[in-house]
Amino acid sequence: MTKLLQTILFISCFCLCTRTGHAQMVDFCGEAVPLERDFVSFRLMDVIKWHLRHQNFLPLLKAKSEQYFPLIVPILKQYQIPEDFKYLPVVESGFTNATSPVGAQGVWQLMPGTAAELGLVVNNGYDERNHLIKATQAACVLIRKLYSQLQSWTLVAAAYNAGAGNISRNIRRQGSKDYYQLVLNNETAQYIYKIIAVKQLFESPELYLPGFGYNVFSKNTTNGSVFASTPAPEGEAAFKSIRITVGKNIQQAPALIYSATLQHNTSFADGQLVSIKLMDDLQADGVYISRNTSISGRGWLVSNRVYVDLGFGNTVVLCDNEGKKGVPLAQLKEGGTVRLIKAEGPKKV
Known part of the structure; x- marks a missing residue:
């Protein structure tokens, strides 16, 4: 030639x-996000857009996360937990030892009673929820326990937020084990989407750059979607679509x-x-x-x-x-x- x-x-x-569009699989722990369902793709895009309206903090959050990920990922692997769970403390606390209004504390936002059950010391003088390694090990014990009950990493993450009892009751009541179909309280209904949004923005920022997909991290804003081919408003650039690969595993x-x-x-x-x-x-x-x-x-x-x-x-x-x-x-x-x-x-x- x-x-x-x-x-x-x-x-x-x-x-x-x-x-042409970009082939992109969106998943959590290898469990595909069903973006062929419009309500799922629209909700995820709404959460991503929310993050991008506050995008000034994203580089700082990513930099902080990259300091903590090397410490917690080996512990996740030790407990045979998928690496995607490293994004839970990003969503829970932004890797700060914050205290929630209901008393959850530390990067993993463990409640006092739960932390005590997991073997952590929690008293007025010393609180091991603020000890990164011990709190991560305790969170892993809890995550493994949840997985033994629910057999789905997506449901485990939801149960980490809402409690295994609440998720199990909703599964029985609604007759579905599909997180994306369950009717849950607003916080838990948004929880997995928040995790996936952070994962996407951390791992695939190029998809949200001008010239790649959704026009973000850029100097202007638009209303385009990376998940569907939508005619661009007059005066705005057209956006490529992402081809979604669908499958349970x-x-x-x-x-x-x-x-x-x-x-x-x-x-x-x-x-x-x-x-x-x-x-x-x-x-x-x-x-x-x-x-x-x-x-x-x-x-x-x-x-x-x-x-x-x-x-x-x-x-x-x-x-x-x-x-x-x-x-x-x-x-x-x-x-x-x-x-x-x-x-x-x-x-x-």
């Missing part, structure tokens, strides 16, 4: 892919990893093109691109990381050498090796 033909095919693919198939070199850019500004030189042959969306070819995409800055739309419908993602999405701004200015990770897509099991 001639270099000219490769270039023509690549440009054609780029133009096509930037107009879904796992991500192994990703393909390609080596690349980031071309240094000492004067990067938000929205500029970022150039990358391939060190491996890459095949995506039916297009073959040989090694040593330079490709580029528009970059956007979020929390001091640059996310780049490479034009493959978000199936090929620019990552640093640790596999984390985006690259630090400092690395963009210095250049160096990076990874391109191509998701093979979710599979139903």
